[in-house]
Amino acid sequence: MYEYEWYLLWRLPDNGVTNYAWSLPSGASISTGSGTHSITVDFGGNALSGSICVTASNVCGKSGYM
Numbered sequence: 001m002y003e004y005e006w007y008l009l010w011r012l013p014d015n016g017v018t019n020y021a022w023s024l025p026s027g028a029s030i031s032t033g034s035g036t037h038s039i040t041v042d043f044g045g046n047a048l049s050g051s052i053c054v055t056a057s058n059v060c061g062k063s064g065y066m
Helices: none
Strands: 006-011 019-023 028-032 038-043 053-058
Antiparallel strands (some): 006 038, 028 038
C-alpha cells in the first residue's frame, strides 16, 4: 500500500496585516508560512476533509474567519 501526501498553497493579499491565524482540517499541517499571508499545507495520509479558515489581525484588531 502506498501513502500519498498532497501539498497545496494558499495565498491572501497582504494589506497591512501583522499576523494570520490559520485553522486546518484534522490531519493537515502548515509546512511553511505559519503566521503569514501565504502558507503551504501538507495533507498527510490521515488528513480529513474540511475547511481552511484564517483570521487576520493588526494594531486595530482581529477579523472574523475568512
